[in-house]
Amino acid sequence: MVGFRAGDVPPTATVKFIGAGTAACIADLFTFPLDTAKVRLQIQGETKGPANTGHGPVKYRGVFGTISTMVRVEGPRSLYSGLVAGLQRQMSFASVRIGLYDSVKQFYTKGSDHVGIGSRLMAGCTTGAMAVALAQPTDVVKVRFQAQISAGANKRYHGTMDAYRTIAKEEGFRGLWKGTGPNITRNAIVNCTELVTYDLIKDALLKSSLMTDDLPCHFTSAFGAGFCTTVIASPVDVVKTRYMNSAQGQYSGALNCAVAMLTKEGPKAFYKGFMPSFLRLGSWNVVMFVTYEQLKRAMMAARHNWVTPL
Numbered sequence: 205m206v207g208f209r210a211g212d213v214p215p216t217a218t219v220k221f222i223g224a225g226t227a228a229c230i231a232d233l234f235t236f237p238l239d240t241a242k243v244r245l246q247i248q249g250e251t252k253g254p255a256n257t258g259h260g261p262v263k264y265r266g267v268f269g270t271i272s273t274m275v276r277v278e279g280p281r282s283l284y285s286g287l288v289a290g291l292q293r294q295m296s297f298a299s300v301r302i303g304l305y306d307s308v309k310q311f312y313t314k315g316s317d318h319v320g321i322g323s324r325l326m327a328g329c330t331t332g333a334m335a336v337a338l339a340q341p342t343d344v345v346k347v348r349f350q351a352q353i354s355a356g357a358n359k360r361y362h363g364t365m366d367a368y369r370t371i372a373k374e375e376g377f378r379g380l381w382k383g384t385g386p387n388i389t390r391n392a393i394v395n396c397t398e399l400v401t402y403d404l405i406k407d408a409l410l411k412s413s414l415m416t417d418d419l420p421c422h423f424t425s426a427f428g429a430g431f432c433t434t435v436i437a438s439p440v441d442v443v444k445t446r447y448m449n450s451a452q453g454q455y456s457g458a459l460n461c462a463v464a465m466l467t468k469e470g471p472k473a474f475y476k477g478f479m480p481s482f483l484r485l486g487s488w489n490v491v492m493f494v495t496y497e498q499l500k501r502a503m504m505a506a507r508h509n510w511v512t513p514l
Contacts, residue, residue, distance in 0.1 A: 328400055389444075
């Protein structure tokens with residue numbers, strides 16, 4: 205996935221791991237309000253879930269309409285509701301999903317210089333599934349906070365640790381891994397599409413000599429990857445959000461959630477929140493991948509200077 209100039213030192217697995225987690229957290233800080241708006245739009249029209257019980261329905265219209273409504277009704281801080289869990293998720297999730305991608309890809313190619321599309325897809329699916337298995341509880345808590353109406357006294361969760369305790373107490377330990385199935389499906393799609401398209405676009409730009417391995421190339425590749433990923437992954441993302449935010453017993457499973465959406469709201473329901481999803485994923489990809497590429501170079505340069513005597 206990553207090319208280097210002749211003078212660059214190849215990044216170690218540790219550098220990739222730490223760099224990916226750090227870059228993902230930075231990207232989340234910039235794009236979290238768009239992610240929250242996406243969640244609110246995705247659950248709109250659904251029977252009330254556990255995170256917003258006790259409040260009247262709030263109508264959201266479009267990306268910026270949702271954001272302005274939340275600021276007006278709940279205050280600006282509501283846009284960052286669930287940020288702590290979100291950062292916990294990114295540090296664990298992105299470190300595995302992105303930081304290990306190159307290593308897993310090399311494992312599937314068995315050291316060969318030729319990297320086919322199959323090896324890229326397998327690497328994307330593998331690291332995506334590993335990341336979900338590790339970070340699922342943080343994702344559940346993040347979604348519950350984002351869906352929770354912050355105004356009023358009936359808030360279900362009053363802090364990140366309180367949310368972990370409440371979910372485990374009321375829904376059992378398995379409640380923290382609710383929606384793992386659709387989340388693995390969603391992240392297999394996202395990981396394959398995002399990392400593989402970033403990989404392919406970047407390779408094509410470099411091989412055709414249209415761009416060098418620098419900021420404009422990283423920006424273009426990341427933005428293209430964000431658009432492709434949003435188009436393909438939106439239906440699974442909506443089902444995942446609905447199911448993770450649902451009350452206990454509301455749906456018998458992720459498939460039942462999808463069928464209920466289709467019958468009650470029609471096919472368009474699967475693309476609810478598409479625009480904030482694209483804006484968030486596109487901008488997140490740009491910030492994350494650009495930061496990741498630069499962090500890797502800076503960390504490897506620092507490491508090289510540390511081990512090389514003057």
